[in-house]
């Protein structure tokens with residue numbers, strides 16, 4: 314497998330919305346999309362997506378992780394962009410059909426099949442800057458991916474940014490392309506200036522998240538992370554880790570905290586980024602106003618590793634799925 318996201322299954326699931334109705338979806342060979350150059354998405358960024366994984370267990374069957382939750386989040390994103398909202402059943406069926414079609418192409422754990430439903434506004438109207446796209450295309454891409462940690466990934470270094478925002482308030486919890494465009498400049502600048510892997514956005518000192526992952530502080534007996542609000546993306550990995558942590562005697566502390574508290578807590582707490590791609594990735598160092606701070610000893614912490622394993626065991630079929638997080642594809 315190549316780098317994450319560069320290899321694709323040779324089919325996609327696709328459905329079009331036109332004349333105020335979703336057309337019957339189909340599984341089609343992967344090929345370039347044909348679109349009018351005036352398509353709404355090219356000019357006004359009417360686009361949202363999802364990202365989650367399917368695993369193939371030793372019984373040969375695929376399981377999709379938290380599918381109903383990802384479908385619901387995509388509906389929420391679509392609604393916030395005033396795109397046609399796909400019915401839950403339509404999107405669920407498209408994902409399940411595509412996974413069923415490619416079950417034999419799913420590499421065994423810790424590898425998986427990454428699924429990327431994407432919804433774009435296709436209305437050919439460059440006069441519709443202040444109007445919704447009433448035509449749309451919904452497709453699901455599938456990409457076999459390896460284990461994030463197999464390359465011996467070391468700990469991450471984050472630049473703590475206490476002025477700039479990752480994105481705007483109204484799109485903070487929408488999984489939309491424009492958010493990544495907004496975070497890209499600051500992230501590349503942080504890489505160039507400080508050798509940082511990501512930027513931790515903390516506008517006015519409020520610790521939020523990085524460009525594409527949630528941020529958690531973890532000690533031997535508690536987890537601290539920002540409570541759900543409209544400023545950040547509500548990660549399914551974050552939610553899963555918090556639930557598993559609570560069941561394993563960690564105190565789950567969903568509360569706001571500031572940059573100065575964060576620097577103080579760096580002495581006692583591990584830090585991790587949570588997201589579908591890497592599950593839980595350890596953060597070793599923070600850079601703030603040109604000064605470097607280690608999270609505990611700067612190494613990947615034992616609590617981060619323990620919580621990651623608790624979740625991955627469920628995903629890989631090594632521990633019982635007591636929450637009903639997996640959808641079996643037969």
Ligand SMILES: *Cc1c(COP(=O)(O)O)cnc(C)c1O
Pocket residue numbers: 364488522523524525526527546547548549550551587588589590
């Ligand atoms: C997708 C995403 C996450 C992580 O969400 P998961 O459901 O855990 O994969 C976090 N932050 C942002 C900005 C994201 O786009």
